[in-house]
Amino acid sequence: MLIPIITVDGPGGAGKGTICKRLAERLNWHLLDSGMLYRLLALSAMNHHVAVDNEAALKVMASALDIKFQSIAGQEGICAWLEGEDVTDAIRSEDVGMAASKIALQPAARSALLARQRAFAEAPGLVADGRDMGTVVFVEAPLKIYLTASVEERAKRRHKQLLDKGQSDTLPRLVEAIKARDDSDMNRAVAPLKPAPDALTIDSTLMSIDEVCQQILDEAAKRGIL
Ligand code: DC
Numbered sequence: 142m143l144i145p146i147i148t149v150d151g152p153g154g155a156g157k158g159t160i161c162k163r164l165a166e167r168l169n170w171h172l173l174d175s176g177m178l179y180r181l182l183a184l185s186a187m188n189h190h191v192a193v194d195n196e197a198a199l200k201v202m203a204s205a206l207d208i209k210f211q212s213i214a215g216q217e218g219i220c221a222w223l224e225g226e227d228v229t230d231a232i233r234s235e236d237v238g239m240a241a242s243k244i245a246l247q248p249a250a251r252s253a254l255l256a257r258q259r260a261f262a263e264a265p266g267l268v269a270d271g272r273d274m275g276t277v278v279f280v281e282a283p284l285k286i287y288l289t290a291s292v293e294e295r296a297k298r299r300h301k302q303l304l305d306k307g308q309s310d311t312l313p314r315l316v317e318a319i320k321a322r323d324d325s326d327m328n329r330a331v332a333p334l335k336p337a338p339d340a341l342t343i344d345s346t347l348m349s350i351d352e353v354c355q356q357i358l359d360e361a362a363k364r365g366i367l
Contacts, residue, residue, distance in 0.1 A: 144262045144264055144266060144267060145170075145265075145266040145267075145283060145366050145367075146262060146266065146267045146268075146269060146279050146281075146283070146284075147164065147170075147266075147267070147268050147269070147282065147283075147284045147285075147286065147357065147361060147366070148269045148271075148274035148275040148278075148279050148282045148284070148285045148286065148337075148340075149161050149164075149268065149269065149271075149274065149286045149288055149357075150270075150271055150272055150273065150274050150275050150276070150285070150286070150287055150288070150334065150336070150337070150340070151272075151286075151288035151289050151334075152289060152290075152295065152319075152322075152323050152326065152327075152334060153176075153238070153295065153299075153319060153322055153323070153326075154290070154295030154296070154298050154299050154319060155288045155289050155290045155295060155345055156288060156290065156298070156345050156350065156353065157270045157271075157288050158174060158176075158217070158218050158270060159217065159218075159350055160288065160345075160350060160353050160354055160357070161174065161268045161269075161270040162212065162217070162218065162219070163350065163354050164268045164354055164357060164358070165212070165268040166212075166214065167354070167358065168265075168266060168268070168367070169265065170265060170266035170267055170268055171261055171262075171263055171266070171267045171268070172212055172219065172261075172267070172268050172270070173258060173261040173267060173268070173269045173270065173271070173274075174210075174218070174219050174270050174271075175254075175258055175269065175270060175271035175272070175273075175274065175278070176241070176270065176271060176272070177210070177219060177221055177232065178206075178208075178254050178257060178258065179241040179242075179244060179245050179254070180232040180233075180237050180238065180241045181206060181208050181221060181223050181228070181232060182199065182202060182203055182206060182241070182244055182250065182254070183232075183237050183238075183240035183241040183243075183244050184223060184228055184231060184232050184237050184240075185202055185206060185223060186198075186199060186202060186240065186244065187236075187237070187240060188223075189202070193240050193243040193244050194243070194247070196247045196248075196249045196250065197249070199244060199247055199249065199250040199253075200247075200249040200250060200252075200253045203250050203253035203254050203257075204253050206223075206257075207223065207224045207225070208221065208222065208223055209221070209222040210222075217302075230306070233306075235310070235318055238318075238322065239318075239321075239322070242322050242325045242326060243325070245272075245325075245326070245329065245332075246325070246329050246330075246331065247331075248331045251331055251332060255277075255278065258271075258278050259278065259279075262279065267279075269282070272326055272332065273332040273334070275287070275336075275337035275339075275340050276332065276335065276337045277332045280337075283364060283366050284341075284357075284360060284361050284364055284366055285336075285337045285339055285340040285341065286340060286341055286342075286343060286357055286360075287336035287337070287340040287341070287342045287343070288342075288343050288345055288353070289342065289343070289344050289345070290344060290345045290346045291346045292316055292319055292320060292323070293316065294345075294346045295319055296312055296315040296316040296319055297312070299315050300312055300315055341360060343356060343357070
């Protein structure tokens with residue numbers, strides 16, 4: 142049986158996490174937050190003092206990662222455990238994000254994570270959130286979304302997320318961090334962030350979460366995926 146898959150790619154802070162979780166809940170489908178895999182690998186590398194450019198060690202670590210995910214209703218995003226420890230908050234730090242972005246440059250680490258990502262495609266369907274879901278990991282997906290928003294809007298959203306968690310950072314610093322990560326994600330040699338040729342681009346700058354979800358669900362229904 143062909144598993145229906147909706148891929149949602151785009152830069153950090155465009156709202157992919159919230160939108161994908163909402164979609165997966167509405168459809169009762171599985172959810173893959175592939176960025177979390179890169180973040181977990183980054184945190185594991187940091188814990189084990191492995192350099193972010195040590196390709197051979199990262200490849201081994203990626204294949205052996207001891208991780209667990211759980212989607213908890215009413216809670217933003219997915220909870221994650223690394224080697225038995227709840228690291229849901231730890232992997233969200235800017236440090237881990239930057240390390241994940243550097244690890245994402247290593248072809249060996251990326252290919253070691255491929256099989257783990259594809260294993261999420263199970264009945265009744267999958268919503269896959271990432272940077273290369275539609276261009277590399279699930280090229281056959283019948284609906285590919287490229288979700289974007291302005292840098293300023295993404296920085297504002299990140300700022301609010303941090304405040305909600307009792308953390309803080311200045312807006313200008315967040316703008317710079319987002320620009321640096323975009324630059325690394327979009328200009329890397331392997332699986333750079335870009336819309337798949339057959340992707341539908343949605344700019345969420347002026348849209349609510351509900352509006353974005355509805356547009357995606359309407360498109361899926363139109364294509365006979367649901
Ligand atoms: O979406 P995120 O911020 O959690 O992703 C963390 C990093 O992982 C990001 O800088 C790019 C990388 N990543 C990737 O290269 N490919 C993916 N499919 C998902 C994330």
